[in-house]
Amino acid sequence: MLIIDKYAYQNRWIDISPIYKWWGYLTILVLAMMTSMLWQLALFLLLSVATCYAGRLTSAQYLKWLSLPFGFLVMSLIAMLLTYSNSSSTLIASIPMFDGYIGVSAQTVNTALTTLFRCLCSIAATLCFVIITPFNQCVVLLKKARLPSVLVEQILLTYRFIFIFIEEAHAIFIAQTLRFGYTRRGLWLKSLAMLVGVLLQRVMIRHQHMQSALAVKLYQGEFHQ
Amino acid sequence: MTLSVSSMSFCYDKDETVLTNINMDFSSHPVIGVVGANGCGKSTLFKLLLGLHKPTNGDVKWDGQSIGYSKSALIEHRSKVTLLFQEPDQQIFYTDVYNDIAFSLRNLGFDEAEVEKRVKKALQMVDGESFAHKPIQYLSFGQKKRVALAGSLVMDTEYLLLDEPTAGLDPLGTKQMKTLIRSISELGKNVVMSSHDINLIYDVCDYVYVMSHGELVSQGEPETVFLDKAFIEQVGLEQPWLVKMHQELNMPLFRHEHEMIAG
Numbered sequence: 001m002l003i004i005d006k007y008a009y010q011n012r013w014i015d016i017s018p019i020y021k022w023w024g025y026l027t028i029l030v031l032a033m034m035t036s037m038l039w040q041l042a043l044f045l046l047l048s049v050a051t052c053y054a055g056r057l058t059s060a061q062y063l064k065w066l067s068l069p070f071g072f073l074v075m076s077l078i079a080m081l082l083t084y085s086n087s088s089s090t091l092i093a094s095i096p097m098f099d100g101y102i103g104v105s106a107q108t109v110n111t112a113l114t115t116l117f118r119c120l121c122s123i124a125a126t127l128c129f130v131i132i133t134p135f136n137q138c139v140v141l142l143k144k145a146r147l148p149s150v151l152v153e154q155i156l157l158t159y160r161f162i163f164i165f166i167e168e169a170h171a172i173f174i175a176q177t178l179r180f181g182y183t184r185r186g187l188w189l190k191s192l193a194m195l196v197g198v199l200l201q202r203v204m205i206r207h208q209h210m211q212s213a214l215a216v217k218l219y220q221g222e223f224h225q
Numbered sequence: 226m227t228l229s230v231s232s233m234s235f236c237y238d239k240d241e242t243v244l245t246n247i248n249m250d251f252s253s254h255p256v257i258g259v260v261g262a263n264g265c266g267k268s269t270l271f272k273l274l275l276g277l278h279k280p281t282n283g284d285v286k287w288d289g290q291s292i293g294y295s296k297s298a299l300i301e302h303r304s305k306v307t308l309l310f311q312e313p314d315q316q317i318f319y320t321d322v323y324n325d326i327a328f329s330l331r332n333l334g335f336d337e338a339e340v341e342k343r344v345k346k347a348l349q350m351v352d353g354e355s356f357a358h359k360p361i362q363y364l365s366f367g368q369k370k371r372v373a374l375a376g377s378l379v380m381d382t383e384y385l386l387l388d389e390p391t392a393g394l395d396p397l398g399t400k401q402m403k404t405l406i407r408s409i410s411e412l413g414k415n416v417v418m419s420s421h422d423i424n425l426i427y428d429v430c431d432y433v434y435v436m437s438h439g440e441l442v443s444q445g446e447p448e449t450v451f452l453d454k455a456f457i458e459q460v461g462l463e464q465p466w467l468v469k470m471h472q473e474l475n476m477p478l479f480r481h482e483h484e485m486i487a488g
Binding site: 005006009014134135136156157159160163164206209210212213214215216217218219220222223 | 272275277299300303304307308310312314315316317318319320321324328329332333358359360361362363376
């Protein structure tokens with residue numbers, strides 16, 4: 001997800017208002033629900049090209065990201081396709097099982113295809129929105145949605161501290177690895193426990209530092225965005 | 226506009242005194258250095274100067290008057306004196322450069338036109354326009370340091386305290402920082418800096434305070450303070466290379482490298 005974040009900050013449409021992007025996203029989601037399969041496919045292809053262009057992505061990178069939700073989609077589609085019937089005449093393809101048949105019917109194929117195109121279109125729209133809307137623009141949207149400022153600040157600081165947290169954890173992990181902390185299974189668990197402990201201490205120290213820095217920057221209870 | 230400390234002592238707990246009877250006047254010279262070995266109390270001194278801690282004894286004074294510790298008095302004091310932390314991540318909260326630099330101005334209630342003007346100026350000063358729109362987490366250490374410095378400069382305070390301003394910077398970054406310190410002092414601002422880079426202190430500062438184990442053990446102009454080799458080594462420091470050249474090779478005592486090359 002962090003790489004997606006990096007692409008989001010470099011996208012070609014960064015100067016477009018996040019409000020337009022949000023309404024565009026919602027419109028496409030509605031279209032994905034309402035239009036026919038052909039339109040959905042066309043919309044999916046259009047969104048894929050648009051996302052690659054806007055995010056300066058290679059098609060390989062795009063397909064890699066798409067494959068993540070696609071895996072879940074395939075599992076769901078299999079469950080949708082298969083049905084159980086007493087007679088094979090209602091099924092397009094089937095295998096006998098117990099007293100009846102397991103197979104696919106015209107109806108399940110239709111349901112699966114509808115779901116497939118609808119989901120593909122929605123996933124492509126979401127990916128496009130994520131790629132063209134960096135985090136600071138998402139915060140603008142949250143503010144426009146009149147979310148309580150304390151919640152927006154919480155989200156803002158959490159996002160900032162995710163990176164600090166990862167950096168700290170990574171630094172401790174590297175330091176432990178270089179000193180052979182993860183060579184054996186017993187050690188591995190012990191090192192991990194130490195990592196978590198040290199991380200907690202460092203987070204507390206960071207918190208103290210943050211309080212000092214906020215005081216120096218004249219923080220009076222509100223983050224501005 | 227004077228900032229000073231008089232007979233100031235400070236301890237975090239009763240058994241451990243961090244600073245003992247410190248007297249310093251930071252208005253006497255444009256750029257003042259505070260040097261000393263690790264743990265001598267430099268960073269604590271800076272925190273006291275900003276009212277982040279309250280002295281156990283003695284006072285921090287602004288224009289000869291002890292500073293107040295009420296919320297409003299501290300806000301007023303910190304709009305005249307600010308600090309650049311050693312670790313840039315410590316003072317950057319936002320995910321983008323612009324909002325982070327604008328943070329303190331917005332806290333003071335400046336209108337957006339003024340905020341924009343000042344942020345642009347601060348970014349120009351630190352030569353940071355090229356990465357102004359990059360997310361913070363993808364900036365290099367040197368770039369983050371410049372963002373943090375712009376966040377301090379933007380307030381246009383009378384006093385700028387710099388805690389190890391060149392720690393972790395490459396030679397070019399150090400050179401830019403030196404130039405910046407000079408240009409800030411030329412604007413009539415006072416700079417107080419701590420550093421372990423003695424050559425930087427010798428090059429940039431007009432006056433130096435030497436601390437050891439929480440006490441002020443020496444003070445004076447750099448060309449006199451650093452002459453006593455035994456004393457400087459005793460407090461855990463070393464002489465600047467220009468002073469060493471003067472004493473070991475009998476060369477004239479130069480203040481700056483370019484003087485030596487020109488000479």
